[in-house]
Amino acid sequence: MSFDRHQLETFAVVIETRHFGRAAHVLNVSRGAVSQRILALEEAFGTLLLIRDGVIPTPAGETLLRHIQALKLLEADTVQRIKPEGVGRTRIAIAVNADSLATWFESVACTIAMENFALELIVEDQDFTLPVLMRGEAIGCVSTASRAPTGFVADAVGAMEYECVATPSFCRAHFPKGLNLHDILAAPAVLFNRKDGLHTAFLERFLGFPISGYAAHYFPSPVALLTAVRAGVGYGLVPSMQVQPLLDSGELIALAPNDRVFVNLYWHHWENAPSNARAISEMVMQHACEALTQLPPASPDKRDERAVED
Numbered sequence: 001m002s003f004d005r006h007q008l009e010t011f012a013v014v015i016e017t018r019h020f021g022r023a024a025h026v027l028n029v030s031r032g033a034v035s036q037r038i039l040a041l042e043e044a045f046g047t048l049l050l051i052r053d054g055v056i057p058t059p060a061g062e063t064l065l066r067h068i069q070a071l072k073l074l075e076a077d078t079v080q081r082i083k084p085e086g087v088g089r090t091r092i093a094i095a096v097n098a099d100s101l102a103t104w105f106e107s108v109a110c111t112i113a114m115e116n117f118a119l120e121l122i123v124e125d126q127d128f129t130l131p132v133l134m135r136g137e138a139i140g141c142v143s144t145a146s147r148a149p150t151g152f153v154a155d156a157v158g159a160m161e162y163e164c165v166a167t168p169s170f171c172r173a174h175f176p177k178g179l180n181l182h183d184i185l186a187a188p189a190v191l192f193n194r195k196d197g198l199h200t201a202f203l204e205r206f207l208g209f210p211i212s213g214y215a216a217h218y219f220p221s222p223v224a225l226l227t228a229v230r231a232g233v234g235y236g237l238v239p240s241m242q243v244q245p246l247l248d249s250g251e252l253i254a255l256a257p258n259d260r261v262f263v264n265l266y267w268h269h270w271e272n273a274p275s276n277a278r279a280i281s282e283m284v285m286q287h288a289c290e291a292l293t294q295l296p297p298a299s300p301d302k303r304d305e306r307a308v309e310d
Helices: 005-017 020-027 031-045 059-082 098-102 105-114 130-134 168-174 181-186 198-207 222-230 240-249 275-291
Strands: 090-096 117-123 140-143 152-166 189-191 216-218 236-239 261-270
Touching: 005 020, 005 031, 005 059, 020 031, 031 059, 059 090, 059 275, 090 098, 090 105, 090 130, 090 275, 098 105, 098 117, 098 222, 105 117, 105 275, 130 140, 130 261, 140 275, 152 168, 152 198, 152 240, 152 275, 181 198, 189 222, 189 236, 198 236, 198 261, 222 236, 222 240, 236 240, 261 275
Parallel strands: 090 117, 090 140, 189 216
Antiparallel strands: 140 261, 152 236, 152 261
16 A cells, blocks of 8 residues: 555654644644544554544554654655755654763763754653653663564663762761661652652662652652752662762762662664664664673573662
8 A cells, every 4th residue: 555645744743742733733734634634544554543532643553653753764864865965854752761861861862963863852761761662752762671572672782870879967867877677768768750660679679678668759850869869858879970979079978889779771773774763773872882881791590680670
């Protein structure tokens, strides 16, 4: 079957705007025209592509959206090869977790943006970026998932290293005997958000048994989280890349210096991608290898107990 370009574009804009009316405004057509194009597309495929309640793609719609994104990149790559001065910026999106963006991925993003792209960064928890890619909303993502879904590739990029830290005065007030169950349940922790399971995983690993019910503040920004810890609001896990100078100066103290947390990260991308998309993956891999901790591969019978895996 042949694809109708107006229908494909309309489908992509509807998904992007999450609204038929806003899509009509972007496309400069009537709302009725948008509905007709979506219906015609679904009739051509003989299946539902869009769930109207919430305006989200069905699994078939996700597959189609990935095709549309790949087609745009392929066309831009072709124009670039034939007429380099005539190509405009191609819109792309990448899903990345906030800690990566605040540390090593920031330079990657700037490098990509300097190329002929209009870049959108979709910030999600590292355990929730993969669905963004699978829905066709991004061309790649940083994730903790080591296994790639069908049609994708997962490349290991290294591990983010985290240190559990607090101010000296906070430690004296709340952990005079060091980290222990009694004080952990009473002392306020600083977490990123309610999706953040890293702190609980660290405590369970440190104590050797499951734990819940501890007091927690939520600061959904790496900068805000570190600022809260520095202000003595609570203690928390902070990327070592951010906190090392503060440890060196004595402004913060490592509560468990022998129990740093390593979170293995993977770059997920399309298995079959145009050359410009492959170039982006190469940029990501290069920056990651230089910035992230490269842990030795675990033996088949014993995985690295320091690493938090999916």
